[in-house]
Amino acid sequence: MKIAVIGAGIGGLTTAGLLTQTGHEVYVYEQRGNLDQDGAGLGIGSNVLKALKQYKMAYAIEQEGQPLRKIEIRSDLDEFLNSLMMNQDEHKNITIHRKVLHEILKTHVPTDNIYLNHEVKTFKQTADDVRLYFTNGLEEQFDLVIAADGIHSKVRTQLYPKSAPKYAGYTCFRGVVNEKLNIEQDVTLEYWGHKGRFGIVPLKDNELYWFCTMNAKENDLQFKSFEKPHLQAYFNQFPNEVRTVLDAQEETGILHHDMYDLVPLKSFVSNRVVLLGDAAHATTPNMGQGAGQAIEDAVTLVNLINDRDIESALKRYDKLRTKHTKKVILKSRKIGKAAQSSSTLKIKIRNKMLKQKSSKSLSKKVKFLQKAKLK
Template identity: 85%
Template sequence: MKIAVIGAGIGGLTAAGLLCQTGHDVSVYEKRNSLDQVGAGLGIGSNVLKALKQYKMAYAIEQEGASLRKIEIRSDLDVFLNSLIMNQDEHENITIHRNVLHEILKTYVPSDRIYLNHELKEFKQTADTVRLYFENGVEEKFDLVVAADGIHSKVRTNIYPKAIPKYAGYTCFRGVVNENLDIEQEVALEYWGHKGRFGIVPLKDNELYWFCTMNAKENDLKFKSFEKPHLQAYFNQFPNEVRKVLDAQEELGILQHDMYDLAPLKSFISGRVVLIGDAAHATTPNMGQGAGQSIEDAVTLTNLINDRDIESALKRYDKLRTKHTKKVILKSRKIGKSAQTSSTLKIKIRNNMLKRLSSKSLSKKVKFLQKAKLE
């Protein structure tokens, strides 16, 4: 089958790699003039690695990742609240640098099948083909188009003009430090307080990925002007681990983005066009499933296309992925709302509830991630 993939991010390259690997004629179109990535660390859940096991890329990702056993949630005064046990089956959860993951995925797509400086202008469909028109004048016809063009997807906007990303109410800073700070490996830390959250996540070779989230107005100029000294002052009263990480952070290399998600869509399919990743179901990062769900989309789509006729495959993909990712979006949104509260009373109630809840019970709340059907 002749397939176009719009967007060369994690979801797009995973889909392209898997479809190439299973014998399809795939072309990837990226609007930027480079595949360079701007990012820090991310998590790949055991649900994702399990889904990838039948394909070659799972092993490479595992080799470059660092194992993550649990996430400890603590208050900003370093009071232990609860822990989320990650390894709930035989498959590991890992953390990996976004750039490293992207480099791995690139190796599964022939370089001459990736077209840069190709920004999609519009598309037109017949019953069994899709014609793409790019801003540079190129026109091509395909049997199937996989839209992996991100949260601000032009393809989604064409299909669902009212599906606009919704601001979550908080902004996020991220970075990676390379110093050995004597922080326990395989355990991620999250500190929740009145002023926001601060997370510390081990990566491979003693690197650490950190993030912090603060309630803010959308495009808040105050936080857009923040640099390392501002973050150090802002989190000065947080535990020593937080201060050590910020001290080790270089002046450059700090990323800042407002957080958004999408209201769950009723369908990811329009004729022979299929949405995957953030284009379909952008979610806040509170469950660490953004990249993972994009990869699951790609695996599910590939499995179904190789096992069914195209109409049946797309219909099944739509049913499986809209239902499952809706749960992820809503659960992540709920976690963010609770974690980001600045109300003293609500924080007290939340912390007491977390303390009373067993770690096993907390882990059960995300057990549904392991049950996603992929075909």
């Protein structure tokens, strides 16, 4: 089949790479003028690595990742609340720098098949094909169009005009520290406090990335002006590890974004147009599953396309992925609501409940991630 992939992010390049490996004619269209990636680190769960195992790119991703043993949750007073143990089977949970992952994915798509400065204006489809119209005047016809054009997807907007990003109520800063600090290299630390959250996540070669989230109005001017000294002052009463990380952060390279997700859609498919990744089911980062779910989308879609006729494949993809990603969106939203609480009473109750739960009981709440059907 002749297939267009709109968007050259993680979901788009994964899909294009897997389709190319299995013999399809694939063209990737990216609206930006380059493939440079902002971003810090991200998590790739064992569910995702297991899904990828039959494809060539899996080995490189796992080799460049930092294995993770557990996630530890502590209060802003450094009081242990609970921990989530990671699977220790053949498929590890890893962290990886976004830029590194993106570079790996690029190597699996022919350079000549990636078109920059190609922004989709609109599309028209029949039962058997789709015609794309680009803002630069180009028109192209395809057997299938896969829209991986992010949370602000123009394709999704054309299919679902009322579907728009939903503000989560908090803003986020992120960065990468390139020097070795006295912090465990296989443990993610999260500090939950009255003023927000601070996470410290190991990367390969003694690097780490950090994130912090604070309750805020959408486009809050107070936080738009924040730089390193503001963050140091804001988290000055947090544990020593937090202060150490912020002290080591360079003055530049701090990223800032408000957090959004999407109200779960009933369908990701319209005839020969398919939504994938954030374009279909953008979620808050509280479960570390944003990139992973996009990769799972890609694996599931390619598995089905290669095993079934196209109509049956798209119908099955739609059924599997709408159901599963809805759970991820809602569970992540629920975790964020609990973690971002600023009420003294609610925090006291939350922390008490966390301390009373076993690590095993926390693991059970995310066990559904391991049960996603891939075909």
